[in-house]
Amino acid sequence: MKLVRYGQPGREKAGILDQDGRVRDLSGIHADITPELLAPEALSRLRGIAPESLPLVDEGERIGPCLTGTSKVVCIGLNYRDHARETGKPIPSEPVVFMKATTSISGPYDDVVLPKGAEKGDWEVELGLVIGQKAQYVAEEDWQRYVAGYCVVNDVSERAFQVERGGQWVKGKSSDTFCPLGPWLVTADEVADPQNLELTAEVSGEIMQAGSTSEMIFDCAHVVAYLSRFMTLLPGDVIATGTPAGVGFARNRFLKPGDSLRLSVAGLGEQRQQVVAHEDRRS
Template structure:
């Protein structure tokens, strides 16, 4: 299934995408695409519904982030060896973990706001994993059974805030609009192997990133198992799993960063696409 959240920011309603690509409203059946709805049992109840019996949502309705009430937004850094190389950093011996503020989460097409003082805001197309049931000390073999589904993420990053200011990467990753998620949450049964998905990103119509999750250093199952040794993962938690090469900071001879008026388009095979207009902070 493809699950969505639609409507104005902050008051999104749950929905699903029918076989014709139309959004159907789920409000009569679930409160949100969050919490217990993301369990295997919750998803099975939605799957048992006849989409034709659900109200159609008006075309042109805003699409919000595909999961609500996110408790944790966990990210994995340098998880593609070629991205580590373009960043001038060694391949990590174990996953690099940082957090992104949940207030950064926005809809897939809401646009990106450059924070005040930004001179180095960058793009990163990533596969995001949404947890469906509590995971603590899980094995790698059992890890994927804890996944509700997958979606597209753009791990937008202010590189100067991230690397030239004292402290952790989080401060360069957490500005408002720096976490577009969606358009859809695609359930794990429909995705199949998360290590066989193509990713891409265009800047102003020019292809900048092309990659495959097959080249991750630490695959999705490894990442979930690893994180669960250090923290409990709860339904609705989001894990962004790293980006392939082609980010702005890696461009030679001089990096390229986002400026007002730029347009991004990005997507992952089977998970849909995002489009973002870059704007200056108010």
């Protein structure tokens, strides 16, 4: 299944894609794509619904982030050898872990807003894992029991905040709109091999990243098991598994207002964003 959320920010409703790729209204059965809906039993019941029996959603509706109720976004840094090399960092011996604030979550087609003082905005296309069951001390061979599905993540960064301002990476990763999710949450049964998916990122018509999840240093099984030793993973949590080479930081090419972004992971859909400057408005 490909689950989707549509509607204006804060008022999104649940949807599901039919076999022709059209959004159908699921909100009469489930109001929204919440952590409770990601449990195996709930997803099993959902598979019994024929999307074609549901009302069509207007094609003009905004598509929101593909789930709500996320308690944390956990990211794995330097998880592709070519990306580690392009940043001048050694290949990590253990996963590099950092977080993004949940307030950074935005829709897959929403604008990416460069924050006040931004100098070095950057892009990172990533495979996102969406947790479906509470996970603690998971064995690697059992990791798939805990993953409800997958989505595209753009781990937008402000490298000057991240690298040049001291402290931890989180402040360069957490500005509003810095975590577009979706367009779809694709349930795990539709992804035959999450370690064999192509990822691409294009900036203003130029392909910047082209890689495969087969190139991860630490695969999905290891990442889920590893994280579950150090924190409880809850339904709705998102794990961003790292990015291949081609980021702006390595190219000395940073985002500026007017840039456009297109990011995709095979089978999980495509994101499209415009980059805009922060506007100083009274709240």
